[in-house]
Amino acid sequence: MIALSSCSIKDAKDRLSPDESSLDSLSLTPNVADGAKDVKVSTTVKVLAEDGTVSSAKLSTADGATEVPGKVTDSGWRASSRLEPGTSYRLTATGTGEDGKEATVTSAFTTQSLTLEQQTYPAVAPLQGETVGVGMPIIVTFDLPVRKRKLFEKHMTVTTDNGTTGSWTWFSDNEAHYRPETYWPANTKVNVKLSLNSLPAGDGVYGQQDQDISFQVGQKAVTTVDVGKHQLTYSLDDKKVRTIPVTTGDDGHRTRAGVKIIMEKFSSVDMDAATTGVDSEDPGYYNISDVRWAMRLTNSGEFLHAAPWSVASQGHANVSHGCTGMSTADAKWLYDRSRRGDVVEYVDSPRPLEDRNGWTDWNVPWSTWTAGSALQAAAAPAAGEPAADGVVD
Numbered sequence: 453m454i455a456l457s458s459c460s461i462k463d464a465k466d467r468l469s470p471d472e473s474s475l476d477s478l479s480l481t482p483n484v485a486d487g488a489k490d491v492k493v494s495t496t497v498k499v500l501a502e503d504g505t506v507s508s509a510k511l512s513t514a515d516g517a518t519e520v521p522g523k524v525t526d527s528g529w530r531a532s533s534r535l536e537p538g539t540s541y542r543l544t545a546t547g548t549g550e551d552g553k554e555a556t557v558t559s560a561f562t563t564q565s566l567t568l569e570q571q572t573y574p575a576v577a578p579l580q581g582e583t584v585g586v587g588m589p590i591i592v593t594f595d596l597p598v599r600k601r602k603l604f605e606k607h608m609t610v611t612t613d614n615g616t617t618g619s620w621t622w623f624s625d626n627e628a629h630y631r632p633e634t635y636w637p638a639n640t641k642v643n644v645k646l647s648l649n650s651l652p653a654g655d656g657v658y659g660q661q662d663q664d665i666s667f668q669v670g671q672k673a674v675t676t677v678d679v680g681k682h683q684l685t686y687s688l689d690d691k692k693v694r695t696i697p698v699t700t701g702d703d704g705h706r707t708r709a710g711v712k713i714i715m716e717k718f719s720s721v722d723m724d725a726a727t728t729g730v731d732s733e734d735p736g737y738y739n740i741s742d743v744r745w746a747m748r749l750t751n752s753g754e755f756l757h758a759a760p761w762s763v764a765s766q767g768h769a770n771v772s773h774g775c776t777g778m779s780t781a782d783a784k785w786l787y788d789r790s791r792r793g794d795v796v797e798y799v800d801s802p803r804p805l806e807d808r809n810g811w812t813d814w815n816v817p818w819s820t821w822t823a824g825s826a827l828q829a830a831a832a833p834a835a836g837e838p839a840a841d842g843v844v845d
Contacts, residue, residue: 478504478549480528480557488561493535493650493658497543499557501528504549514540514560534650537658538565571660572596572653574646578667578793586637586672587713588793589813590630590644597625599654601826604628607648613641621816621824623808633818635795638689640669673794675756675786677776679707680800682767684776686786696782697767699759700801701774704736707798708774710805711814712749714756714794717787721746721757725773728753736773745783749796750810756796758783 479502484491497511497520509529511520520541522531529545543559577591578584590610598604601622608620610630618632636642643666648659676685677698684696700707723746724739726732732739746757752774759766759777766778778786795814798805805812813821822828 475551476503476549477551477553478502478547478555480506480545480547480555482543482545482557482559484543484559484561486559486561488559490564491535491561493537493563493566494652495535495563497522497531497535497541499529499543499545501547504547504555506545506547508547509543509545511541511543514542533647533662535563536650537563537571539563566658569596570657572598572657573660574648574663576644576646576663576665578665580665580667582667583670583791584667585714585791585793585795586635586669586674587711587795587811587814588636588669589713589811590642591811592628592630592646594626594653596653596657597655598659599625599657600652601625601628602829604648604651604653604659605826607646607651609645609647611643611645616640616642619822619825619828621821622826623824629811629813631813631821635672635814636669638669638672642667642669669793670791673790675790675794675796677707677796677798678800679709679770679798682770684778684786686789688789694785696778696786698776698778699762699766699768699772700770700776701803702771705773706803707754707770707772707776707801708750708803708805708809709798709801710812712754712796712798712805713811713814714790714792714796715748715811716792717790718743718746718748719787720744721755723753723755723757738773744780745787747787747790748810750805752806752809754810756783756786 481500483498506524506529520531540562546556548554572594575593616632620628620630622628646663649662651659672689674687679700684698686694720742722741723743725737730737744758746755748755755775758780760780762777763779765771
């Protein structure tokens with residue numbers, strides 16, 4: 453016979469369920485202390501939640517004019533962007549603990565001030581909404597050097613609508629280019645996103661101004677100039693459309709061989725040899741005004757342009773100072789069908805195109821190009837390793 457002790461239903465429930473007093477209350481801890489000053493702009497503001505969850509958080513400038521976006525995470529809350537210099541912020545986070553009680557934490561702080569000498573701004577080509585040729589590289593230039601190239605490149609992303617991929621290469625601390633292994637496929641839509649605002653660039657300098665640029669690649673227009681045959685061939689989507697007689701550089705001013713890209717277009721431009729380093733006393737000096745339908749190919753001054761003064765030589769002899777000249781009618785025809793980023797391939801010239809004399813990106817072997825990527829040149833940091841200035845990205 454089993455003896456049963458007497459107990460109430462309430463006593464049984466108390467033994468089976470934990471007492472409400474044994475549940476922990478929520479602890480909310482911001483990573484920026486209340487009243488902090490000179491907080492680094494590279495800081496990503498976070499709130500750590502223990503024994504509960506964050507239900508909402510708001511980080512904004514003290515005047516409420518600008519709110520910093522963020523999201524709730526498994527461990528609390530995290531801002532989605534970094535901070536602006538010389539700015540006062542206020543953080544408020546609310547959550548619920550395991551005990552069912554609500555808790556709120558606030559933090560007011562001010563970020564470090566930065567001079568212009570401590571901020572590097574990125575400029576991007578192509579421009580927003582621009583349609584470019586299949587040879588157009590993505591060019592990012594910084595007004596101050598970026599010493600932490602690897603960190604910056606991690607935050608420089610390029611996406612396309614057709615899966616085309618490529619690589620960045622750094623020409624210097626002030627300039628990075630991006631291109632695919634071969635010319636862009638025609639009609640590709642490209643987005644460039646630079647999340648560099650307040651990112652440490654090194655030497656006490658920080659990135660400023662994120663960029664989000666979308667552009668489109670147009671039809672595949674490739675012009676081939678055969679220097680030896682004095683002939684230009686324009687092709688569209690791999691089909692020859694027109695052949696034009698031209699003249700290129702004479703024996704003393706050879707036109708360079710290689711892949712060139714149309715950098716800019718002028719319906720009319722004055723061409724002064726002094727801008728290419730030729731002294732006005734030099735026998736080869738020239739200064740021609742109102743040169744029509746000109747398109748720049750090199751930094752040193754090679755153009756495609758109308759040259760009505762040399763029509764008799766076009767298709768027969770090379771008599772220019774390095775530019776590719778053609779009749780005014782032919783020059784306008786080509787100008788009207790060309791855009792920035794179109795490819796112009798020069799063949800059969802003994803003079804090679806110098807590196808960086810224009811947008812010479814396509815003359816670089818792919819293995820050399822990818823080796824210029826900061827991410828290829830160095831191993832990525834271990835997970836959780838501080839990326840820069842104690843900030844984990």
